[in-house]
Amino acid sequence: MRALNVSEPWGLDQLKVVEAPDPKPGPGEVLVRMRAVSLNYRDLLMVGGIYGRGPAMGGPIVPFSDGCGIVEQVGAGVTRFAVGDRVATLFFQGWISGPPTLEKVSTALGYPIPGAGRELGVFSQEGLSKVPDFLTDQQVATLPCAALTAWRGLFEDARTQPGETVVLQGTGGVSIFGLQFAHAAGLKTIITSSSDEKLERAKGLGADTLVNYRTEPEWAKPVRAATGGVGADVILEVGGAGTIEQSMRAIRIGGHIAIIGVVAGAGNPFNPASLIGNSAKLQGLSVGSREMFEAMCRAIDQHRIQPVVDKVFPWTEARAAFQAMQGGEHFGKIVLEF
Template sequence: MRALNVSEPWGLDQVKVVEVPDPSPGLGEVLVRMRAVSLNFRDLLMVQGMYGRGPPTAGPITPFSDGCGVVEAVGQGVTRVAVGDRVATLFFQNWVSGPPTLEKLGSALGHPIPGAGRELGVFHEDGLSKVPEFLSDHEVSTLPCAALTAWRGLFHDGRLEPGDTVVLQGTGGVSIFGLQFAHAAGLRTLITSSSDEKLERAKALGADHLVNYRTTPDWSKPVREATGGRGADFIMEVGGGGTIQQSMRAVKIGGHIAIIGVVAGPGEPFNPASLIGNSAKLQGLSVGSRDMFESMCRALELHRIKPVVDKVYPWTEARAAFEAMRAGEHFGKIVLEF
């Protein structure tokens, strides 16, 4: 079979298609023929050698955590899935339920565990989940990281209620899923982007307020205006150091800021006294458990929420897909198909 391979000195030039032996499932394992994988910003950082938990200093990696495929064979003792089932790979292979632990967070696909960027993959049955039938393979492949991150932030950590105000930064995968989930749950939404065209697309998905952060860099002011001076109940912080100061100015007293990305890079030093002044909660968020994933899928099915797939490439053209992500061309998700 063929697989994607990335190794030192890292970089997009090192993303290659290689021939490797066909795998076979062992005890508790499942053989999956992949149909699609989706890109996350984490994948771009990883292949460039810039990811916090990896990649390793030596040896190749097989990238991508998020995939959709069909079960071709099962090993002894497997009960969760059967041959012919369509499944999603789960970001954390060992996080079934409960709070995160070091062991659970050490089981991410892509690194340290070989990822879904291959024609055939063997995964433990605990690291797979059956998926809604109404979604396409492309759409299913977007769920394990971006969708689950937004779902956990809004409903497991944020504990939001209808009528609360949510700020979503940018129009990448997590933010667009956050917009769709928040709209379905009756939350008021404000979304930021540097593109008026993308903002109009977000409006069509239900965004209540739109802010172009290029023309309005002090975007916390429109947030305050939209909430009568109160501030946002919840902010999906994807920028990191480059945007956290605006988030702190925009959040309400006792509000929740979910730190899920660093796409804006370093910014001004963060003053923790700001948190004390408004009793806000600043929480790092790294995807979620299988239980959370399956509750999210039930909500997707109930509300018939369709993930936004903006660009699709053949999986052998992964470099072109990464280039599109690096350039910020996408709205929603980028997918590779097998």
């Protein structure tokens, strides 16, 4: 089989297609022929050697956590799947249910466990899930990280209710899934972007209020205006240091800010004083459990939510796909197809 590998000194130029032996499933394991994988910002950081533990990862690693494939073979004792089943890889292979623990979140695909960027992959049967039949392979591949992160931020941690207001930052994967989920759940939605064209596309997906943060850099003001001065109930914070100050000004008293990403910059301190007066909460989150994933899939199936796949590349052209991500060209998700 062929697989994607990246190793020191890291960077897109080190991303290569290599030959590797065909894997065989052991007891409790499943052999999956991959059909599609999707890109997350985490993958870009990982290929660059600056994700989490960074260059200490050594190498080589097989990137990508999010994939869709078909079961080709099952090992002894497998009961969750049969040959021919279509499955999604789960971001955390060992987080089945309950709250996160160090042991559970140390089982992420891509690192430390070899990821889905290969023609054939062996996975624990516990680290896979069946998926809605109506979705395409490309759409299924978008679910494990971005979709589940948005789902958890809205409904597992914040526990939003119909009629509440959520702010989505930008038009990347997490934010567009958040918009779709919020709209289906009867929430009021405010979305930000630097592109009027992307904002119009978001309006077509149910966005109620559009804010161009390039023309309105203090976007907390239009958020407050749209909520009658009260502020948003929930904000999916994907920007990091580049946006957190505005989020703190835009959140209502007792509101919930889900800290998800750092695409607008990281490392700068912020002044937490505004949180003291309004009792708002900041909660970091990293994807979710298999139990959460399966609840999300039931909602996707019931509401017939169509994940937005914006760009598709052959999997051997992963470098070009990452360059598209770096350029911020996408609306929704970028997918690699096998």
